[in-house]
Amino acid sequence: MSRWGILALLLSLITICQGGDGGTPSHGFHGFRDLPCPNAEDILPCTCNADENSRMDMDCSHVESEEQLERVFSATFPFSTFRNFTIFNNTFLTLLRNQSLGTASFTGVYFTNSVLEMVEPYALSNSFATAQVINMQKNLLVSFPFETLPSFTSLLELDLSDNRLIVPPLESETLLMLDLSNNEITNVSATAFSAVPQLSEIDLSGNQIPQIQTGTFAGHHNLYHVSLESNILKYIPEGAIQLTSSKPGTLILKSNDIRNIAINGITDIAKGKIDVSYNNITEMVEDVYRPLLMDDATLDITNNPLTCGCEIAWLIRNNNLLQLVTEGAACFNGQLLVDLNPGIYDNMGCECSHEWRNWVEDSGRSAASSRGGVHFKDKDIFLLIPQSPSHHPSSTLTQPSPHHRHAPRHAHRTRLWTQKATDAREPSHLRASHGVKYPGVEVDEQHPVEAGSALRHQLQQKGVADQPRDVAAAREGGL
Incomplete structure (x- = not known):
């Protein structure tokens, strides 16, 4: 073949690879161009996007039925390992069925701000080994397969806040963050989280919890954040809350009906923050609060009806500890603690501390x-x-x-x-x-x-x- 013949052949091959005369690419080449995602037409109304590192995200927010979701995931998927699965603001799906996501696995599952009521036990079974985050906040969930949590061997975060759930004792060897706020929880047993040894953050705010037991939030070496805000607690028993993490702890007991905290009810919140504001605490018992302040924890005890009798003299006499109490803390009559004269307690014959472990x-x-x-x-x-x-x-x-x-x-x-x-x-x-x-x-x-x-x-x-x-x-x- 002549030199010109070879050149003509090469030019024809280039034209074929570019899609003929400039028209629509062939279907086969279109599929290759969409890789690693499946063909866009095959997964409508879902969409798939991949970043420069070929990590795929699947968004099915516009799916209108459980059947349609199953059809999408029955399409041909060149690769089934995804980064994130998202459904947001969906008003159609009330049930996430077993195997409805086909063979796809996900690192993050985000099904939020929707009307989901139930998740079947094996709906996410292909993600047992891969899921690190499951976020199903702001739905209408009344049923979640908590019994499958041990199967999620990589799970770090579980957010089921703003639902209608009642929660049994949980088990997970890997879970770090748990958000169950604003549900319908009325009971938390002493062993509710004992089988979640790595737990570091837990939010149970906005439920109807009347009491917590000794040991409920103790024995977790990484635990540094507990929120029980806006429940109906009246009493914190001895040994109930122990934040032993090396991080500064945060304990939020705001907006309950707490009247008393047992000695050693709260421990190990060194250099952290304790919020007991908006409760019914009348006395700052020295053996309860002094150990916390001596560990440099800040204390918010605002909006409590403190009587400010001799039981608070230990604090008023010690300006260094008083400075760790949040500005605005006041007696029942509105007088700020920082404005109280220590001499009053001497004049009234209030005894000095004499029973203090030191x-x-x-x-x-x-x-x-x-x-x-x-x-x-x-x-x-x-x-x-x-x-x-x-x-x-x-x-x-x-x-x-x-x-x-x-x-x-x-x-x-x-x-x-x-x-x-x-x-x-x-x-x-x-x-x-x-x-x-x-x-x-x-x-x-x-x-x-x-x-x-x-x-x-x-x-x-x-x-x-x-x-x-x-x-x-x-x-x-x-x-």
Whole structure:
């Protein structure tokens, strides 16, 4: 063949590949051009889009029946692994049937703001291994296959908020975020989430939950956010809420009918936020709230009918702790806590704190909260144990206030034992004292009032009281 013949042949091949004379491409080539998505005509009214990395998203918001959805997913799919499946603002689909999505699998399932009432157990079975997010918020759901959650081996987020669900105890080895807000939940058992060990965030706000049990929100090492806002809670029992994550915790108990919180009802919210606003709390019990504030948690207790009697004196006398209470917190008569005069509580004969568990290190910083555990990792940590009248150490630990007006009465009533952490298991090493013993710091055991000033001075000399918390501790006299 001549050189010109070869050239003509090449030109004809190029023309064929470009679609002949410029008309509509052939059907076969059209299918190739749509890859990795299926042919657009085959999946109407759904649409498929792929990004530059060939990750496909399927949107079926305009489907008008369950049958139509099944027809779409019975089409030929060159690839069945999708990133997201979306149905939004759909007013037709009330049921997501078993196998209605064919062989397709998804990483994210978003069926929201629609009229969905029921999800059958195997509607998402092809996504058991791939789904990381299931979001079905703002539907009319009365039935969801919670029993299949263990099969979703990659699931991280489950959002079923704003539905009509009642929720059984859940099980998932992978779930991190759970949103069940604004449903019809009236009961949460102590084991409701015990089989969801990785849980870090849970929202149960806007339900009709009257009570929570001891241990309901405890034992989850990643848990840092719990919202029970706008329920009908009246009481928080001991051991109910424990946020042990390394992240600063957030606990929202706003807008309930809470009147009392048990000692240790809320623990381990170091440097976090606690919101108990808009409840019926009348007393800020020291053993409840002081441990939380000592852990640098901020407290919103606004819009509660606080009586502001002697039970709140411990807070009003300690400006450092008071600063952690949200601005606007007030007594039942509207007087702001920050405007209360500490002298009133002295004049009214309110006693100083004398039953307070307090572990301290040589910096003067608290090493453990009230009625909590302590890890003796630092050789300079001291354990304080008050001696009972029979000269046996009692189970309650004490924070003395030696330079306060009423301290002498308490000083002779509660003698303190001190011991180095290294001697923690050796009762024979206990030494009697009226104050905290520091290395190189002497305390006059016979004159507790003067001892408070002397201790403060010696700590300042050692540079201990330069830290903000240490200043507060020295001011209180109860390090």
